[in-house]
Amino acid sequence: MAEQFHYKGGLINGKVKVPGDKSISHRAVMLASIADGETVIDRFLHSEDCRRTIEAFKSLGVHISENGEQVKVLGKGVNSLRQPNTTLDMGNSGTTTRLLIGLLSALPFNTHLNGDESLINRPMGRVLNPLTEMGAQFFPMKDENKLPLQVKGGQLQPITYRLPVDSAQVKSSILLAGLLTNGTTTVIENNPTRDHTEKMLSAFGGSVEVDGQHIKVSGKQSLKSTNITVPGDQSSAAFWIAVAVITPGSHLILEEVGVNSTRMGLVNVLKRMGANINVSVERYIGDEPVGTIEVAYSELIPTTITEQEIPSMVDEIPLLALIATQTKGEMKINHIKELRYKETDRIEATVSILQNLGATVFSSEDQIVVKGPTQLKGGSVQSENDHRMAMMAVIASIISDEPVTIDETDCINVSYPTFFEDMRLIMKEIEL
Ligand SMILES: O=C(O)C1=C[C@@H](OP(=O)(O)O)[C@@H](O)[C@H](O)C1
Numbered sequence: 113m114a115e116q117f118h119y120k121g122g123l124i125n126g127k128v129k130v131p132g133d134k135s136i137s138h139r140a141v142m143l144a145s146i147a148d149g150e151t152v153i154d155r156f157l158h159s160e161d162c163r164r165t166i167e168a169f170k171s172l173g174v175h176i177s178e179n180g181e182q183v184k185v186l187g188k189g190v191n192s193l194r195q196p197n198t199t200l201d202m203g204n205s206g207t208t209t210r211l212l213i214g215l216l217s218a219l220p221f222n223t224h225l226n227g228d229e230s231l232i233n234r235p236m237g238r239v240l241n242p243l244t245e246m247g248a249q250f251f252p253m254k255d256e257n258k259l260p261l262q263v264k265g266g267q268l269q270p271i272t273y274r275l276p277v278d279s280a281q282v283k284s285s286i287l288l289a290g291l292l293t294n295g296t297t298t299v300i301e302n303n304p305t306r307d308h309t310e311k312m313l314s315a316f317g318g319s320v321e322v323d324g325q326h327i328k329v330s331g332k333q334s335l336k337s338t339n340i341t342v343p344g345d346q347s348s349a350a351f352w353i354a355v356a357v358i359t360p361g362s363h364l365i366l367e368e369v370g371v372n373s374t375r376m377g378l379v380n381v382l383k384r385m386g387a388n389i390n391v392s393v394e395r396y397i398g399d400e401p402v403g404t405i406e407v408a409y410s411e412l413i414p415t416t417i418t419e420q421e422i423p424s425m426v427d428e429i430p431l432l433a434l435i436a437t438q439t440k441g442e443m444k445i446n447h448i449k450e451l452r453y454k455e456t457d458r459i460e461a462t463v464s465i466l467q468n469l470g471a472t473v474f475s476s477e478d479q480i481v482v483k484g485p486t487q488l489k490g491g492s493v494q495s496e497n498d499h500r501m502a503m504m505a506v507i508a509s510i511i512s513d514e515p516v517t518i519d520e521t522d523c524i525n526v527s528y529p530t531f532f533e534d535m536r537l538i539m540k541e542i543e544l
């Protein structure tokens with residue numbers, strides 16, 4: 113249902129503790145399910161995507177209980193996983209799908225996977241190709257290299273695989289398959305992608321050897337249960353960082369947020385643009401750094417973003433384009449072709465939303481160019497049922513001088529179910 117958003121001024125101020133990290137929540141359930149013993153996960157992200165991961169492992173026979181933000185997983189080792197008696201519904205979640213396909217490839221049974229309208233159009237060849245090389249078999253029901261498909265797992269061979277795309281999901285999928293395969297599996301990445309799987313494996317007593325761009329996992333390691341507190345999601349914090357830097361008078365403090373360097377691209381780029389942001393690391397949860405980010409309104413100048421930086425801010429690029437509409441000069445955001453393979457084509461969706469609000473924005477195959485500054489004027493936009501696009505449009509409404517109508521915002525539950533509650537904490541004058 114379409115909704116209208118209009119912020120009528122007032123200061124953006126206060127403290128936010130964003131919910132737990134989506135990537136880490138998925139991985140915690142996955143590794144706990146194949147470890148031995150009970151793992152307690154605190155500050156688990158109860159979002160639609162993470163629910164898909166819990167439901168999938170329940171269908172594979174794992175006992176998982178939930179109490180508020182706490183999730184308990186009773187792992188009995190990888191050999192306890194059983195062929196599910198229904199098709200596993202991956203919903204909208206690329207991470208659940210790609211990581212799970214890696215694990216299922218090494219298990220001696222068949223599994224059927226399906227997903228929603230968005231997910232069945234996303235490319236799966238990026239994981240199916242290396243896993244086929246390892247010996248798994250896949251039977252797509254409709255289109256090649258897409259869901260719905262059947263995974264026929266079994267005994268795999270280790271491989272050494274250079275990633276053709278910078279993707280933490282592909283890296284993690286191969287590492288999880290390698291973990292269940294005799295011998296050493298090596299993934300070579302060109303640019304660093306988020307390393308939560310590697311860090312989480314060590315929290316469960318496993319080991320991964322990282323030697324420059326080579327990430328090696330040896331098979332048949334036994335994992336032991338542990339207790340995990342999930343850090344706040346940097347990609348959720350990014351919405352408040354964005355609103356603070358572009359709204360005059362703002363000052364926000366984001367507490368207990370994950371500050372893993374493989375996720376800090378937006379913050380690093382904004383600092384180069386002259387943003388007033390301070391990051392302090394306060395502690396480590398396992399190997400994951402957690403800290404406080406303080407951010408205030410800033411006058412920004414455009415900067416160049418390197419290809420190497422893109423994976424560390426891949427989900428934040430639509431927000432960066434919005435920020436660029438408030439920056440004096442021309443900002444080119446290059447090397448972003450991967451955005452075309454997310455929940456929707458995020459290059460097209462970003463350009464469409466920002467153009468509808470009056471910004472000067474255009475795109476090419478792997479680039480968005482923004483000329484600013486422009487006073488956004490309000491209008492009607494489409495989220496394309498993509499959670500990050502819907503939230504970006506809500507943030508855009510805050511700096512628009514007329515109301516912004518967004519066709520669909522329920523999709524926000526995919527990654528940030530408490531988005532509007534957190535928004536109300538820092539903005540008292542919002543009209544929904
Ligand atoms: O590994 C992960 O948890 C994720 C990796 C990224 O995808 P790619 O690996 O496809 O870049 C990111 O966009 C996604 O939101 C979560």
Ligand SMILES: C=C(OP(=O)(O)O)C(=O)O
Binds near residue numbers: 204455500
């Ligand atoms: C791309 C995303 O997630 P996934 O690939 O897991 O669907 C995202 O959360 O922005």
